[in-house]
Amino acid sequence: MAADKADIGLIGLAVMGQNLVLNMTDHGFKVAVYNRSRQKTDEFIAAEPDNEKLFPYFDLESFVAGLSAPRKVMLMVKAGEVVDLFIDQLVPLLEEGDIIIDGGNSLYTDSNRRTAELKDKGIYFIGSGVSGGEEGARHGPSIMPGGNPLAWEAVKPIFQSIAAKADEQPCCDWVGDGGAGHYVKMVHNGIEYGDMQLIAESYHLMRYGMGLAADECQAVFAEWNQGVLDSYLIEITAEILKFKDEGGEPLVDKILDAAGQKGTGKWTGISSLELGMPVTLITESVYARCLSALKDERIKAEAHFGKPSAPPSLGEQEKSELLNAIHDALYASKIISYAQGYMLMTEAAKEFAWSLNYGAIALMWRGGCIIRSTFLGEIKAAYEKDPQLTNLLVADFFTSALKDADANWRKAVIFAIQQQIPTPALSSALAFFDGYKTANLPANMLQAQRDYFGAHTYERVDAPRGTYFHTDWIQSGGRISSTTYEV
The missing domain is CATH 1.20.5.320 (6-Phosphogluconate Dehydrogenase, domain 3)
Structure with missing residues (x-):
């Protein structure tokens, strides 16, 4: 390789793109960078004056010429039309065997199409999910590549070097052909929607169903993070509840209760309907965000129907029992969420002829990504024990966990109904569980x-x-x- 040639090029220098670049240079790779706005490139390079592995370019021709063969170009741009526009500009500049990588949150059907179209032109395409947010991109994300398998060996050293590590193994491996990588990332994001909603409902039950102060809720989540619920999202929930506003009040109380979304949860729900898989918890989590957006209507409806019940007066023993019930409901529902996600991936693999390694996917999610948790180790173990496992719920570990949580799960949902606290995710998970284990349905x-x-x-x-x-x-x-x- 020529000394002045970069190992990989990255287009799109928003925060995620910048952090991935710095992660790559930290691991010894030379990286060419390009952004449509020259100012963004100038600012990035100016902030890294001593980084000798950064190669800035201001036109695509020079950018491509500055890459070693096979040329590897990673796009970190807005999903959809922008990706296609860049691909159209890059193809005339590339040669047979060169590689285009889409690292954004693209729809898997777009990655299916791009893999096929670029293959006909002699260009290899990789559609790769990248999870972990800005911090993960900088210090080790979960990376889920799919597309043309002939491209994998060329990018494998880079991706596995910069990925997060779990038990000293990289949280990155080849997922499958075509859009498999982006599909697995989509399901990851759907499970993320579910996890977040489950945690929010658990918080709601504590704060407004039981009447606990924010500091009390914080202590509960911090304690839960030391046990079976140990995860990134539980950890940051405890951290969020520590924050106070300028007046010393809980900052979370000042945040408007209208949630946004970028579409990957919705895509998961749409795919589940297309494939006929009952991914009910994730879909309810998407709808919960839609309902939250109806803020003005909800204010009027509360005035019309009356406020929910006031928290009951609870003794210490009752409080402890309810917290245990909410804990078990959250844990059991989390199991259902992952089981549904794996059901969907299994059906998609049949539909698109993908050969997915479900244990490896769990490993990829154990570090770097938003849904990382110790819980994922049990999923990996379940598929290692039985690679043909039909459903996570019938694996010994998860069957035992659900049986142990059953009574408390129901207690938490009943308490929510009594207190008029909406729990669409916790409740739909329980309904799915009851339906799945019922031989005769109506x-x-x-x-x-x-x-x-x-x-x-x-x-x-x-x-x-x-x-x-x-x-x-x-x-x-x-x-x-x-x-x-x-x-």
Whole structure:
């Protein structure tokens, strides 16, 4: 390799892009950088005057020429049209075997398309999820690459060097073909939505259901972070509850209760509907954010219907028991969230012919990413024990955990109902659990109704699966009059 050539180039010098670049140079890689705004590039280089591994460029032709072969260009730009615009500008400057990497939160279907289109042009494409936020990008993110497998060996040394480490293993490995990397990142973000909502509901139950002060809630979350709930999101929740505003009041109380979202949770919900997988907790978490956005309507509705119940007077023993119930409800629901996410990835792998390593995915999520937690080690162990595991819920560890949490889980949800505290995520997780372990659901009535008004047919419990029947419900006068359809 020529001494003046960079190992990799990165386009897009917002905070995530800058931090990834510095992470790469920290690990000894030479990095060419380019940004559409020259000012952004100038400011970045000026802030790193002693970094000899940074190579700034101000036009794409020089930028590409400054890369060693095979050229590796990583895009850290806004997902969607902007990615395609840069790809269109880069392709004429690249040669066969060069690599374009999209490190943004792109929709997996776009990565499927880009992988195929660039392959036809002799260019390798990688669509890679990068999780961990600004801090993770700087010091070690979770990286989930997918796309054209022929590109992996060229980028592997860089990605695995800069990734977070768990048990001395990089939180980065090849995920699969096409959009697999971005799909796994999408599911990661969906689980993140679920985890955040579950924690928010648990906080709501403590603060407004039980009447605990913010400092008391802080102490509870800090304690929980020392046990089975040990995770990044529980840790930062405890940290958030420490912060006071200018008047010494809890800062969280001054933050408007209207949550934003960037779309990856919604994408997870849409994909679950398309694939017919009941990812109910994540979807409810997305809808909870949508409901929170109706702030003005909610204020009027509270005035119309009346305020929720005041917190009950609780003795120390009752308080301790309720906190244990909320803890167990949060833990059990978290298990459901991950189980649903893995169900969705499993179905997507079938749909798109991806060969996903589910244990390796858990390892990739153990460090650097937003949903990192000790909990993920048990998922990895479950898939190592049984690579053909049909559902996390039937793995010994998780079955035992759910059975242990069952009574308290129900107690917490009942308490929420009594106190008029909305718990869409905790409640939907429990409903899913009850449905999943129920052999006979009322869908027989649904099928009868569908056949009655639309002649959609139904199957019978006393006939082989795949044998369909139709009843003339109106003309038969209640007598059995069925037609059999073999499919």
